[in-house]
Amino acid sequence: MSGLERARRSRFAGVTNEAADRPSQFAEALFFDIRAPENEESETIAAQRAAQLMHVPLLLAVAHLVCGAVVYLHSHGNFGPINPGFLLAAIGLAIASDILAFVLLQARTRFRLSSRTVTLALCTLVGFGSAMMTFFGHIASWIPAMSDGPLLSLVIGTSVTACAVVAIESPPLAIVSAIVGTVGSALFSNDPTFTAGIAFLALIVVVFSAASSSTMIATARARLKLDYEAHKALHFVNEFENSGRGWFWETNYQGTLSYVSQQLADDFHCEPDALLGRQFTDLLSVDTTPGDIMREERTLGFHLSARFPFSDVVVRAASTEDVHWSLSGNPVFDERGRFLGFRGIGTDLTEQRRSEQEITRLARFDSLTGLPNRALMRQTLDEALRNAASRRKGCTLFLIDLDRFKNVNDTLGHPIGDALLRQVAQRLTSVMGDHGQVGRLGGDEFKAVLPGAVETGLLESLARTMIDHVSRPYIIEGHRVTIGASIGIAIGDPERSCADSLIRNADLALYAAKAAGRGKHMFYEASMHSEASDRQVLENDLRQALDRGEMWVAYQPIVRTAGEEISGFEALVRWNHPTRGPVSPDRFIALAEECGMIAKIGEFVLNQAMAEAANWPDSVRIAVNLSPIQFNDPAIVDVVGAALAEHKIRANRLELEITEGVFLADSDATDDTFARLKSLGVRLALDDFGTGYSSLGYLKKAPFDKIKIDQSFVRGAASTAHRNTAIIRAIVTLAESLGMDTTAEGVETHDDLALIRDLGVSQVQGYIFGKPAPSDQARTMANSMRVEADGYSCVRAPRQRLMRRAIASIGGETKEIRLRNISSMGALAECDQVVTPGETMTIDIVGVGPVIGTVRWAQSGKFGLQFTEQFDLGRLAPKVERRASPSVMTPWYLSPPPEVKAS
Incomplete structure (x- = not known):
């Protein structure tokens, strides 16, 4: 048209x-x-x-x-x-x-x-x-x-x-x-x-x-409207010209100047009126640098004479100064198609031409690591998605965030942090290889674009390798630095994905990876949108939880293994949300560390625990956890000292539990904090030993009084299918050699307790001696000084998995049911008849006899039955003599009364 x-x-x-x-x-x-x-x-x-x-x-x-x-x-x-x-x-x-x-x-x-x-x-x-x-x-x-x-x-x-x-x-x-x-x-x-x-x-x-x-x-x-548009256009023209970024020009149909900006006139040291009426080509000459001489069709004279629009034509001013401009212009025609002249803009290229290569490099590459920067990585992602759409192949985006990098910057300084980022960039590039392009977005954030790569196995392998390589220790100017990495992965559809949605999805996956405990990789899932929104709401509630009195401190007993006497209690923070109910500490502690609330919550727990410990016997200690963020706070020693003075508790009754995270930025500040805490007289415990990096160098440098063996080694230690026994024995031997106590976390069964006692562990902490309890219950236990072990003998009672037939009266009708997973305490029953939880019934196991039990739960076609008395599984053993299949008879307790019995 x-x-x-x-x-x-x-x-x-x-x-x-x-x-x-x-x-x-x-x-x-x-x-x-x-x-x-x-x-x-x-x-x-x-x-x-x-x-x-x-x-x-x-x-x-x-x-x-x-x-x-x-x-x-x-x-x-x-x-x-x-x-x-x-x-x-x-x-x-x-x-x-x-x-x-x-x-x-x-x-x-x-x-x-x-x-x-x-x-x-x-x-x-x-x-x-x-x-x-x-x-x-x-x-x-x-x-x-x-x-x-x-x-x-x-x-x-x-x-x-x-x-x-x-x-x-x-x-x-x-x-x-x-x-x-x-x-x-x-x-x-x-x-x-x-x-x-x-x-x-x-x-x-x-x-x-x-x-x-x-x-x-x-x-x-x-x-x-016309006046408004005219004023707005004039305002834009004045702003543009006054900014120094360019100027406007206009010619009539004869090629003479009819409008000249003041900036152009200033370059010729005259007023704009002095240039009006002169030929435009008299003021400017086309740049004839080598390589452009033969391109006559692109010269300014050609475009002006042919009345063609032109853009970014490089010209030089007709003056003694070496000044270059980039000109763009469009021919102007009236409604009848008559040519009225040219109208366009010009920009100064003098400085740009002198530093063009440097500007291009800085605009596209990160000056610190040499990797592509955010703009170039966005361009790379756009091109990869376009290529994926044309070739019908997918595209994958990695968002990589360094864990605990801020701690390195805060403790060792930014020069060490910059050197660390350069080494991280080298490791990421070596791992990625030809699979994709790695770039730096800024700070401790990196991005990787993998065009055509959508195989989950390959992506998981690359992500795990990246995390492994980044997590290996670094030696920078004599400092041993250890960090980690979390990766969010989003796979783009070849036809429907856009760069913005892919970045958003990868960012949500990265957030989920951090929430899962860091040092992990996560693929994007649609449910992450709602999870992110819920996490934001939970963070807002967390900021007000202390002021609203929603947080409280629970106390779990720590018992001496030899005499089962209470040695102390560990203070554990709990959060009762007004609408969500109890919120798991695994969920809100990590959130508190991210949003900066952990220091406030930690100080609250410290003061609450010490105030409660003042009511206990003098021999009972109180253990309080310190997060790495709290430990690295220069004011932590003053906070602990003020709490000891306020509550008038002997310093060696306070035991501070510290994880290995405080050593990830190994510096003089860490050693100084340890020395100042020990000077107060408090005890120090290395928490969750056996997980993470578990470097023995920590035990050599830090003045710990106790090692807490992580519950992942303790639970099920009595089972012969694990090597946990050997690991616990080694840790106990090491602690005894260093003069340290040991505490086994997570003990729940008598079998594990007996093993822990035999291995020589000093103290035990777990559900077998009590779950975390409110302050009044903890005070009663502390004053009694003793607590009895209570729990199963092993992790789970033995079960008979063979199906057994049985007869039961349900709703006044005699029904045949099937029993599975029979143990000494109960069984799983399969039956089409509806039963009510809490109902007591007697069932006759075919070939075994009657058993009385109570329905604990019921759902479609199944219910759980808890036996009133312990059932001997030996009764289910097959008989030596083989008899004919017994006929199914109605048990005596299901028989009708004599007066209605059939003749």
Whole structure:
């Protein structure tokens, strides 16, 4: 479609829209002047229209004067039934009202009268004036000298003309004038034809006034819009030119300059007027550097003569200075296709050409690591997705975040952190190889784009290898630094994925990887959106939990292995959410570390625990956990010291449990904190030993008093299927050699307790001696000093997995059921009949006999049965003698009463 055709269609569409809007514009114009303005545009137009009505009082005054003078002077003293004084008073009142209104309207600005108020006042004045002129016409008809003849026609014509002239510019005035004139004619005239004529003429005036006002309002709005666009364009031009980033130029059809920016004139040391009228090509010369000489078609002269648009043509100013510009321009044509000239912009390239290569490198690559930066990685991702769509192959995005990097920066300084980032970049690049492109987004965030790679096995292997390589220790300027990495992975669909959605999905996966304990990789799943929103809500609630009193401290006993005496308690923070209920510490502790609440929560736990420990016997210790963030806080020693002084507890009763995370940035600050804590006299315990990196160097450098063996080695240690026994024995031997105590966490069964005791572990902590309990229960246990072990002998009682048939009475009916997973305490029953939890029933196991039990749970087709007495699994053993299959008989306890028994 040609440009002219599009223009014709556009004009036709405009005419159609204008025709469709005319009824609404006409209706709006009727009452536009007396409505409250809806916006600034309407207010401006209303003010303009009100200003055009300032002559109305003068016109009315002249009309009143003419009509009154004609009536009075041509009466020849014969007024008939009219009192001359009354006539003069009426004429004076009308003229005085008009003059007073004119004076008040001239002072409208001083009185801050709105346009709407002015129009309403004029409506009142016109109504009064029309009524007065109708009255003068009526009086003239009573005067003998004027009752019949041209003078009466003069009065009536003057009245009608004045009302029409006054009201023609504002529909509300026309409406008021029409109503008053018609009513007055009907009251004072006996001729219906005359009244109808006046009404018809008034209607014509109203319609013409509304149509004229509608056109004026539409024109005013278009003019305001054009003025706004013109001012905005001029503002943009001035801002652009004043910013120094470029300038505008324009030529006429002859190629001479018709507009020149001040900046261009300043480059030639003259005023813009001095350059107007000169040929544009006289001021500039085309750059003829080697390689561009043969490109004649791209020269500025070619584009100007051929009237072709051009962009970024490099030219040099026709001056002695080595100044270069980049010019862009477009030919301008009118609606008839006539060439009007060129219009375009120019920018200074002098400095850019001197440092072009350096700017390009800095714009696309990270200056610290040499990897592609955020912009180039976004471009790489866009290209990979386009290629994936054309080749119908997927694309994968890795978002990599370094764990505990901030700790390195805070403790060792930014130079060490920068050196660490360079080594991390090298390791990531070596692992990625030819599979994709690695880049740095900023800070400790990296990105990897893997075009065409969507195989889950390959992606998992790359992610695990990346995490493994990044997590290996670094030696930087004599410091041994250990960090980790978390990776979020998003796989893009070859046809439907876009860069923004892929980045968002990978970011959600990275967030989930961090929440899962860091040092992990996670693939994006749709459910992560809701999880992220829920996590944000939970974080907001966590910030207010302490102030609302939702957090409290529970105490789990730590028992001496030899005599099962209470050695101390570990303080564990708990959160009872008002709507969620108890929130797991595994969930909110990590969240508190991320959002900066861990220090506040840790101080709360420390003070609560020590206040409670003051009520215990002096020999019972209290253990409090310190997160790496708390430990690395320079004020932690002062906080602990202030708590000891406030609660008046011996320092060696306080045991601070510290994880290996405090050693990841091995520095002098860490050693200093250990020394200052020991100087207070508190005890230090290495928590969760056996997990993470478990470097023996920690035990050599840090003054620990105790090692806590992680529960992953303790639970099920009595089982021969694990090597946990050997690991625990090694840890105990190591601790004894270093003069340290040992505590086994997570002991739940008597088998594990006996093994732990045999291996020589000093203390035990686990559910077998009690779950974390409120302060009142902990106080009772502390004062009693002893606690008995309570739990299963082993992790799970032995079970008979063979299916057994049985007979039971359910709902008054005899039913055959099937028993599975039979243990000494209960069994799983399969039955089509509905049972009720809590119901006690007797079942007859075929070949074994009756057993009494209680229904603990029930669902479709299954229920769990807990035996009232311990069941001997030996009864299920097959008999040596083989007999014929027993016939199924009704047990005695299911038989009907004798009186209803069948004969």
